[in-house]
Amino acid sequence: MLTAEIVRGFDKNVLEDIVLINRESFPKGWAYGDAEEYYTEMFKNENNIHIILKDNGKRIGYLLAIPHNDAFRELRNDDPFMEEDALRYYVEVVAVLPGFRGKKGFSKILKKLREELKGRGIYKLSMHARVSNNLNKIIQKNMTVTQIRRVQRWKYYNYEEPTDYIEAAFEETS
Numbered sequence: 001m002l003t004a005e006i007v008r009g010f011d012k013n014v015l016e017d018i019v020l021i022n023r024e025s026f027p028k029g030w031a032y033g034d035a036e037e038y039y040t041e042m043f044k045n046e047n048n049i050h051i052i053l054k055d056n057g058k059r060i061g062y063l064l065a066i067p068h069n070d071a072f073r074e075l076r077n078d079d080p081f082m083e084e085d086a087l088r089y090y091v092e093v094v095a096v097l098p099g100f101r102g103k104k105g106f107s108k109i110l111k112k113l114r115e116e117l118k119g120r121g122i123y124k125l126s127m128h129a130r131v132s133n134n135l136n137k138i139i140q141k142n143m144t145v146t147q148i149r150r151v152q153r154w155k156y157y158n159y160e161e162p163t164d165y166i167e168a169a170f171e172e173t174s
Contacts, residue, residue, distance in 0.1 A: 002105055004061075004112035007050040010043040014052065017059040025095035027160075042066070042092075049089070051112050053096060053105050061096035063109045065089045065117075068126050079128070079165060081149065088167070089117060091127035094135070106135075110142050114170050123170045128163045136164040143168035 007014055019035045042048050042064055053061030071090035072082050091113075096105045117123065125143065128151070129136040139145070147167040 001056060002103060002108050003054050004051055004105075004108045005054070006112065006116055007043075007052055010040065014050075014059070015039055015043070017052075018050075018062050021059065021062050021095050021097055022093065024097055039064075045070075049113065049116055051109050051116075053100075053109050055100055055103075055105075060100045061105050061109060062093065063091065063095075063113060064093040065113060065125070066092050068124075071126070079151065081165070082126075085124065085126075087122060088124040088126055089113075089122055091125060094127075106138055107142055117170070124167065125169075126165070126167045128165050131162040131164055136166060139166050139168060143170060 015036060018039050022035060043050065045066070047067050047070075049063075049065040051063040051065075052059050053063075066089065068085050068088035068090045071092065072084050075082055094106065094109065096109075113125075117125075124146075127139070129139055131150075136148070140148070145166060145168045147165075149165050151163045151165055
């Protein structure tokens, strides 16, 4: 049974699983130089949202969402079309282990993210979504897309395949 839960506070065992999930989920060369250090830093920022996807208790997926303006400051030179928006969150990382894809895990994570953001009075997301794995289409199916644009060879990390920059909204009443 798939479940998604918010991770509050730092947990070394969760950190180890996050590093493993990311290593197994993305193409070689996409990993952060020191993933443990990166994710430890991400846990220090209380504004960040960490969601773990589990299958019968086993951690199989992860989502990291950060305030959009934090992403804007980091990415504005790589994506000059991004704009500031204090009432939006940016999906920095989303990964599901390959053997567990296609089982609606991302939808489960997205629902948990929606609940957490609603509690913060936030109803909008942004992200750079891979096209080759259809993540862009899953987002479009689960949310109301307000902007989408194709980035053919985005030099930030995904220069070998197209990426869609997506801005989307949840229903405020949901």
